[in-house]
Amino acid sequence: MDAAAPRPKENMGEPLPRVDARLKVTGQAHYPADLPTANIAYGALATSSIAKGKVTKLRLDDVRAVPGLLDIVTYGDMDKVDKPKFGNSGATSIGPLHDRRIFHDGQIVALAVAETFEAAEEAARLIRAEYEEEKPTATFDSPGTATIPAAGKSPLFKEDVKAGDFDAAYADAAVKIDQRYSTPTQHHNPIELFSTTAFWEGDQLTVHEPSQNVTGWKVELARQLKIDPAKVRIVSPFIGGAFGSKGPMTPRTAIVAVAAKRLGRPVRCVTSRMQAFGTQTYRAETRHRIRIGAGKDGRISAFAHEGWEVTSRPDAYVVGGTSATGRMYDYGSVLTHVSLVQTDRNTPGYMRSPPETPYVYALENAMDEMAVALGMDPVEFRRINEPKVEPIGKKPFSSRSLIQCYDQAAEAFGWADRDPKVGAMRDGDWLVGMGCATAIYPTAVAPCAARVRLTVDGDVRLQCGSHEIGTGVRTVAGQMASERLGVSIDKISVEMGDSSLPPAPVSGGSISTASVCSAVLMACDAIRTKLYAAATAEGGPLVGSHNEELELAGGKIVAKSGASAKVGDVLKAMQVGAIEEYAEFAPKNATPEALKKLYAGTPEFHGADQDEDSVKYAFGAEFVEVRINRFTREIRVPRIVGAFAAGRIMNTRTARSQLMGGMIWGIGQALHEATEVDRRYARYVNRDLQDYLVPVNADIKDLQVILVPEVDHAVNPAGAKGLGELGNVGTAAAVASAVYHATGKRIRDLPIRIEQLLV
Amino acid sequence: MRPFVYEQPADISAAVAIASRFTTSDDQPTRANAQFIAGGTNLADYMKLGVAEPNRLLDLNRLKESGLRQIRVTDDGIRFGALVRMGEAADHREVKERYPVIADSLRLAASGQIRNMASLAGNILQRTRCEYFRETSWQCNKRVPGSGCAAMEGFNRQHAVLGDSDACIATYHGDFAQALIALDAVVHAEGSRGARKIPFAKLHRQPGDTPHIETDLAADEIITAIEVPAMPWARRSLYLKIRDRESYAFALASAAVALDLDGETVREARIALGGVATVPWRAGAAEQSLQGKKLDETSAEAAADAAFAQAQPRQHNAFKIELGKRTLVRALLETRDMKV
């Protein structure tokens, strides 16, 4: 086995290649905008060039002259449908064509529809809006912000967690820090552009659009269009990168659906990369103040984390990572507070590890500062503050292997060879620095349905309305069925990404593997039960055997005694061509409405910090080496090692790949990624991949992922913790720690750039 | 995208004839109705963005003159045909041996795919990447003369600190041009008024009050070749490019350096600076300050100070002065230490 396919250790599944790998690398995977659609018309958006004010007039004269123009959908044309709602399935409550008010830069003012893509683009470009402009508020420190408490503003962020008497403990602490940190606006920039293709067959609407939430969108789109959800179908077989950006539906979807209805023809609208910055969501910029107090022995007695986050005027999107940072270590006392800062910007949204990325960055950078203040090794400092129970509710962790992660990563990295003195390590003209940080991600699970059919020929068809956003969920779901039904993976077809399939929750919060696999497990076990019953019944081939003595393997039911029966023969004896089971999985703590809510597209999340018995998190430790040129100060990352424990690893290949991608993204967050906002106009400046930098191959050198074995039966029946969002948590803090070690400069504002190290 | 006519002239004179038919002698090449296209990696991009709006594209790739596609090395120097691709020139054995600074400047530019597509003439004529220039909803004097400059008080981290004006502070981002200006290259051009040679240093224009005038070329003039004089000591030369990431990014600061050394003493130095100026930038004062001196960190720093003496910082790009100096110091020392 090579690095890409790590040998499974205890409680880990085989590194099966992705079932759709070949399709993807040979260009045969059809992404939503590639799905062949007959007689299609093309739509292009016109968007605002101001961030606040009113559209007084749209000048359309030149536009109407564009050959091939078919329609312009604009103000007034959406009056018969409802405005979007902000929430899990909706990116914003702003109905851009419901209201001539402009809430943010790049707001949709019209959709031009034409016979060709080029004509639509040209028409959209010629649409000239006239405005009544007002002075917009761009971000923190801009005039005109309004600051409100975040707690209770979002169902996902109910309270500011606290424990004990922070003020007293902090006042008494022998060693303390009080520092501020910040993270910038970031846009997901998936390589697949955002698109909507809509067509009507009678009163039945089909939408092809990359989506992480087909069921939620079906219901929300039907609500906006005031039609029965059963008349809406969302199709999204492959998604070319999502990272949260395709979780909530944006207002474009309904606009394109209305355009298709008006025209009586399919309409496809692919937004440009530049337009995505204003029409989609993004990671809000955040600011943090962290205070930590500890005794000389390094034991933390006081921890306070205050956060401020940019949001839009109408919608209270909450990042809110204090729930995790407040539970990370054995703090003694905890005080947290999160505030929202309202500005004239589009509504932010989920972006890979939405709360943890910025909040854990601030915490871990502060932990490193604290270790320095204590004169203590940063790994040792974490070890000393390892909790028995989490500090807020005093609940145990269902499992927590952070120290094992630190030990294994430190060993592989060679941490012992690090000279702790700042600036002591050099290689010619290059300053060498080494740093580390903790990764954490909450382990949640949601209800999920799945249908599995086993045929007399031994073929398996698995259907589940989850989403292949690149994580490999199609593969691991197939693998789960393969293991439970004893059928090889190439006999299994997995269908996902369609709202007409059994509903699955939104693919967010790293819940998919656990939720989907738990449902698949249920369906497969129901099939097993039927097969076993038939095989062991009077006159059956394995009569007398008990279910516990039976296994499914190689297309056979095999008894402990060695006797076996072909599955196909059992089915024939049952006089059926197939067994099909529809399973509805609900987590242990689910409410009685849980399944109903799944079908309504508003699934309950359980686990993480929500359960009574324990809190549930996955952990990791990341170590980074940086090199900084002594003259020019550019920062390079020759080595990064991460060790992660996340319960059952379904497939070591896809798990490693997710964690690797996360770590690379983390390097980008540390050194490259930022959306620049022109503060005068509250407009985005670097709206393309030339200026919005992410790491390229040359930036990533030696990267090692270690999968640390862990068993956790409490999290969900599959025993798996999500890890899709674990890898990029903490990375930026590890880089900041290494930069400090190399240079003695503590950088607290991301991304860390040359100019911060020149002074 | 606006509709346009696409033509593939068969030879240089046909291309010039069509160009002169559809342009006037006052037209700027970048604003004319008819424009030349080579690799298209710059022009097609800007057409899609609505920044360039030619009605007619004259594709140079079918021109039959074979010299346009050749690299010729002679005792007099080296001659690059205008249509030679960046990648070819970067990989050329003699270019690498005799003019490492040229090979480096090309190798460190763009990406492999772009280098395979982009021509050398197109490269030296590439237009600025100023964000406010690239997106038509902003005010920009270069794109719409007299409309104002959104970058001046806006987000100007990538903008120039040398050669700027009150009208425009856009950086010239190309790398190859820095090597060419350092080595006293000459550009050959052919237009309706005949063929001529333009010293490389005269090709680009500083913005002044007219940032929309970018080069000395007429709208119907085609660059046919670039010539670099023979310079045996250019074997001791390099291009150092400092950027936010390791590859596929424009320079925050760069330096093209060639040194003629007598032991550690500088007989002659050639220095150009990229990423910091509005046009390809020859650092004459720095060259002079080194002449006859022993090259060490102190004299290199003095040269760097001289190079940036006139630099004009803005809100987000002030670091480029310090970075530019350090880049030059490092480049000088690394060039000194080259084993040739």
Ligand SMILES: Cc1cc2nc3c(=O)[nH]c(=O)nc-3n(C[C@H](O)[C@H](O)[C@H](O)COP(=O)(O)OP(=O)(O)OC[C@H]3O[C@@H](n4cnc5c(N)ncnc54)[C@H](O)[C@@H]3O)c2cc1C
């Ligand atoms: C993502 C990206 C990254 C890049 N990074 C870098 C980098 O790091 N460093 C760097 O130096 N460059 C970089 N570039 C710029 C790239 O090198 C240029 O786009 C390319 O060299 C232009 O060459 P071309 O042949 O494609 O020109 P075209 O796009 O065809 O033409 C460019 C201009 O030159 C004119 N022109 C072309 N040929 C002639 C001729 N023979 N006579 C007269 N006029 C002519 C055209 O009319 C046009 O105005 C990057 C480009 C991109 C897209």
Ligand code: SF4
């Ligand atoms: S710097 Fe120059 S190119 Fe950029 S906006 Fe100003 S005038 Fe335009």
